[in-house]
Amino acid sequence: MDPVSIVPNVVPxxxxxxxxxxxxxxxxxxxxxxxxxxIEKNDFQKILIIQIVTxxxxxxxxxxGTDLAEALILPGxxxxxxxxxxxxxxxxxxxxxxxxxxxxxxxxxxxxxMEVLKTAIPITSLLCVVYGTILTGFTxxxxxxxxxxxxxxxGEPKGLSHDFWEEMSGVSGLAWCxxxxxxxxxxxxxxxxxxxxxxxxxxxxxxxxxKFGLLGILNREExxx
Amino acid sequence: MISATGTLPLISFYLxxxxxxxxxxxxxxxxxxxxxxxxxxxxxxxxxxxVALIFLSYNYTLAMLTFLSVNPILYxxxxxxxxxxxxxxxxxS
Numbered sequence: 001m002d003p004v005s006i007v008p009n010v011v012p013x014x015x016x017x018x019x020x021x022x023x024x025x026x027x028x029x030x031x032x033x034x035x036x037x038x039i040e041k042n043d044f045q046k047i048l049i050i051q052i053v054t055x056x057x058x059x060x061x062x063x064x065g066t067d068l069a070e071a072l073i074l075p076g077x078x079x080x081x082x083x084x085x086x087x088x089x090x091x092x093x094x095x096x097x098x099x100x101x102x103x104x105x106x107x108x109x110x111x112x113x114m115e116v117l118k119t120a121i122p123i124t125s126l127l128c129v130v131y132g133t134i135l136t137g138f139t140x141x142x143x144x145x146x147x148x149x150x151x152x153x154x155g156e157p158k159g160l161s162h163d164f165w166e167e168m169s170g171v172s173g174l175a176w177c178x179x180x181x182x183x184x185x186x187x188x189x190x191x192x193x194x195x196x197x198x199x200x201x202x203x204x205x206x207x208x209x210x211k212f213g214l215l216g217i218l219n220r221e222e223x224x225x
Numbered sequence: 226m227i228s229a230t231g232t233l234p235l236i237s238f239y240l241x242x243x244x245x246x247x248x249x250x251x252x253x254x255x256x257x258x259x260x261x262x263x264x265x266x267x268x269x270x271x272x273x274x275x276v277a278l279i280f281l282s283y284n285y286t287l288a289m290l291t292f293l294s295v296n297p298i299l300y301x302x303x304x305x306x307x308x309x310x311x312x313x314x315x316x317x318s
Contacts, residue, residue, distance in 0.1 A: 015283070016240060022279070025242045029249045029272075036253030044310065048265045048303065052249045055276050058292075059245065062283055071286040073280075077295045078271075084299060089307035095313050138287065 015065035016060035022063035030056035045085055047104020054080050077137030117153050132209065141205045165214070172210035244275030262307055263318035266300060 007016055033052030040046050054076075061072050096102070128147025132140040182199030185192055248271030252258065258265045273296050282288040 014234060018282075021240075021242065022238075026244060029245055032246075032249045039253075040259065043307065045262060048262060049253060051269055051299075052252055052272060055245060055249070055272050057275055062279055062285065062288070065283055068287045070285045073285065074276055076289055077288075077291050080303075081299060083296050083303050088302060092306060092309045095310060099313060100258065170306065210237075217311055 011065060018065070019063050026056045026059040044091060075188055103219065120154050122151060122154060123138065133186025133205065136205050138204055138208060142212070144205065144209035148209060149212055168210050169214060172207050175203045175206035177211070181203045181208060232281040238280045239284065241275040241278030244278065245272045248272030248275060266303055
């Protein structure tokens with residue numbers, strides 16, 4: 001069977017032509033990286049070389065050329081970041097235990113003292129939130145979340161108690177559920193695509209915005225008392 | 226004539242693949258890399274630029290933006306680990 005015939009017609013020809021080249025180069029890159037892992041003896045150097053294998057994985061996922069690939073790349077990036085952070089932390093603490101010394105205490109954090117955070121007008125945050133709500137989706141959530149962050153960094157929030165932000169984290173979880181249900185609806189009943197689109201788009205905008213806001217409230221409560 | 230739909234994706238795709246190949250060779254077998262981990266991190270910027278160019282040729286806006294913003298955080302984490310290990314006189318190379 002001709003391998004091109006299983007590709008849907010909506011995929012552009014240029015991406016179909018890219019596919020074998022990208023896969024070949026990615027496998028060669030992964031082979032180079034893994035040979036480096038075999039040659040190198042030091043643990044920390046191995047972590048640096050493993051990054052090459054991560055890049056090869058990203059190219060293989062990207063070669064699919066649809067929106068699904070983009071959706072798979074984002075978690076891959078975040079997971080690789082978390083993995084590097086965890087492994088370097090383990091290496092450092094192993095070194096401490098080898099030497100029999102206690103790890104040093106964390107230094108006291110000092111919040112940023114910038115003039116622009118005191119003199120900026122609070123309406124900027126409102127503008128960001130409104131514009132982010134109009135945008136919707138992941139990008140809109142980031143813009144709206146930046147608006148909430150600005151509001152938390154400049155001036156004192158009036159009329160918003162600690163319980164309010166606790167409830168907001170609950171709303172964030174509910175929005176996440178609505179995002180998941182929206183995606184499920186696409187597969188269960190594709191005729192309801194408009195409802196599913198609004199559920200998932202609205203869910204993700206609320207979730208991302210509130211996650212950014214939670215970062216701000218954590219900063220305020222931990223360090224800025 | 227360079228067109229935004231025909232030629233530019235080709236240029237960025239093949240340039241990105243070349244950068245990934247040469248950069249990965251440089252990271253693994255480059256000079257002085259086995260003694261100085263900082264040289265290895267600097268060499269790592271070459272294949273990461275290649276991957277960003279490949280994302281560009283496939284029109285992955287969000288993936289490219291996230292990749293570009295994750296990379297500096299990665300370098301910060303690695304350099305912090307190098308500093309911590311060297312302060313203790315640990316085995317870096």
